[in-house]
Amino acid sequence: MTTAQPLDVQPTPLALLLLGREADPRSERGVECPGDLPSPSDPDLVARAR
Numbered sequence: 410m411t412t413a414q415p416l417d418v419q420p421t422p423l424a425l426l427l428l429g430r431e432a433d434p435r436s437e438r439g440v441e442c443p444g445d446l447p448s449p450s451d452p453d454l455v456a457r458a459r
Contacts, residue, residue: 449455
């Protein structure tokens with residue numbers, strides 16, 4: 410069962426933090442997640458996947 414309800418989502422600093430776009434200096438571990446993907450360990454992986 411699915412329902413199609415419109416979501417009125419507004420971007421907020423907290424939402425961006427939860428998506429990994431900013432750092433939380435108050436966190437226990439001081440983790441910073443810029444949100445960028447890491448470089449592939451095997452540069453030919455994308456070419457082989459196509």
